[in-house]
Amino acid sequence: MHLEKLKLYNFRNYPELEVFFHDKMNLILGENGQGKTNLLESIYFLSRGRSFRNPNRELVKTGEEKAFVDGIFVRNDTDSKEHVQITMNYGLSAEGTSILLNRKKLKSRSELAGKILIVDFTPEDLSIVKDGPDKRRRFIDNELLNIKPVHGAALKEYGKILRQRNELLKTMQRDPSVKDTLFVWDERLVKTGKKILFNRIGFMQKINGIAKEIHENLTDGKEALKLYYYSNLIKNNDDLSSFEEIFRQKLDQNLSQDIRRGSTSAGPHLDDIKININDMDAKTYGSQGQKRTCALSLKLSQTSIIKEETGEDAIVLLDDVMSELDGNRQQRIMEHFKDNQIVITSTEISFLDQLPKSMKKIYNVKSGKLY
Numbered sequence: 001m002h003l004e005k006l007k008l009y010n011f012r013n014y015p016e017l018e019v020f021f022h023d024k025m026n027l028i029l030g031e032n033g034q035g036k037t038n039l040l041e042s043i044y045f046l047s048r049g050r051s052f053r054n055p056n057r058e059l060v061k062t063g064e065e066k067a068f069v070d071g072i073f074v075r076n077d078t079d080s081k082e083h084v085q086i087t088m089n090y091g092l093s094a095e096g097t098s099i100l101l102n103r104k105k106l107k108s109r110s111e112l113a114g115k116i117l118i119v120d121f122t123p124e125d126l127s128i129v130k131d132g133p134d135k136r137r138r139f140i141d142n143e144l145l146n147i148k149p150v151h152g153a154a155l156k157e158y159g160k161i162l163r164q165r166n167e168l169l170k171t172m173q174r175d176p177s178v179k180d181t182l183f184v185w186d187e188r189l190v191k192t193g194k195k196i197l198f199n200r201i202g203f204m205q206k207i208n209g210i211a212k213e214i215h216e217n218l219t220d221g222k223e224a225l226k227l228y229y230y231s232n233l234i235k236n237n238d239d240l241s242s243f244e245e246i247f248r249q250k251l252d253q254n255l256s257q258d259i260r261r262g263s264t265s266a267g268p269h270l271d272d273i274k275i276n277i278n279d280m281d282a283k284t285y286g287s288q289g290q291k292r293t294c295a296l297s298l299k300l301s302q303t304s305i306i307k308e309e310t311g312e313d314a315i316v317l318l319d320d321v322m323s324e325l326d327g328n329r330q331q332r333i334m335e336h337f338k339d340n341q342i343v344i345t346s347t348e349i350s351f352l353d354q355l356p357k358s359m360k361k362i363y364n365v366k367s368g369k370l371y
């Protein structure tokens with residue numbers, strides 16, 4: 001799939017823009033603060049109906065009430081087109097965001113799911129490797145949602161049960177008699193928690209091989225990437241069949257501590273993913289460039305999964321990815337995604353030197369205008 005044409009009106013610092021893209025490499029070149037990320041954000045916005053960084057209201061150019069983003073995407077296998085038009089109106093009529101797909105109004109942005117195939121990488125994705133477990137859990141859950149939408153319902157349900165259980169624990173600090181109702185929540189937590197854990201472990205097996213291959217490719221075979229799902233309840237996959245029992249026991253064991261804290265100290269909401277490079281923990285021992293390559297391999301493994309599931313090459317959006325990567329890694333990225341349309345932002349151009357003119361388009365951006 002590729003983006004053929006993009007139109008913006010009052011989107012961030014773009015008053016008006018119409019641009020035709022190359023079906024392979026597109027470089028958005030410019031100094032800091034000129035609108036490079038804003039342009040990528042508008043493309044991402046067309047695929048999800050929301051931004052990767054801010055609420056929709058902030059996407060409207062300051063001082064304006066109404067904005068729109070319009071994109072025509074072409075499916076490579078059939079040549080059929082998907083036309084997405086999103087209008088944001090935060091004036092007096094305050095209609096909010098409305099989405100048209102092929103001129104038909106969508107009831108909610110979830111109807112866009114799976115229509116526009118985009119994989120993005122932004123500097124914030126480095127947090128998958130360098131920050132706390134919540135970032136890794138969110139990464140795996142988001143990736144999973146793309147191929148298994150029912151995972152979303154399980155997560156929502158689990159969150160609800162967890163909040164209610166925690167409320168009950170707090171009530172028990174004052175009124176121990178409510179303890180009788182706790183087992184109902186525990187049982188629901190265990191059943192839903194099992195669904196989440198099984199989905200995640202299944203997905204980890206899938207992504208492990210793909211991310212390893214991409215990482216090997218990007219590092220010229222120098223680094224072996226390995227991911228481990230780290231459950232606070234079970235030690236290895238042999239324990240999977242006794243997961244429910246172990247979870248119930250742990251909830252019982254931790255009860256007095258949980259009442260004191262008013263929160264639940266066991267369950268998949270506390271799990272983590274260990275990311276190793278050559279058998280060493282990437283978070284602790286990886287250099288900045290190694291962490292970035294790791295995050296890239298993880299995030300971009302989605303392109304292979306999309307290809308496997310749909311037969312289509314996803315559009316790859318890369319925001320400022322080349323800084324901190326050596327020339328070799330930069331070239332490997334270009335090679336690895338040679339079948340995908342790439343839209344990449346950068347303040348420099350040298351990594352494209354080896355790509356023939358006919359294979360790339362370079363746009364200079366200055367104060368919300370392309371040249």
Ligand SMILES: Nc1ncnc2c1ncn2[C@@H]1O[C@H](COP(=O)(O)OP(=O)(O)OP(=O)(O)O)[C@@H](O)[C@H]1O
Nearest residue numbers: 012013032033034035036037038058059060061062
């Ligand atoms: N809603 C908005 N209305 C008008 N201008 C905006 C809005 N949101 C952001 N901007 C402007 O957009 C510019 C930032 O654009 P962007 O984040 O795309 O920069 P960039 O070119 O990617 O820079 P860098 O290389 O530093 O990451 C800033 O000048 C900011 O003031």
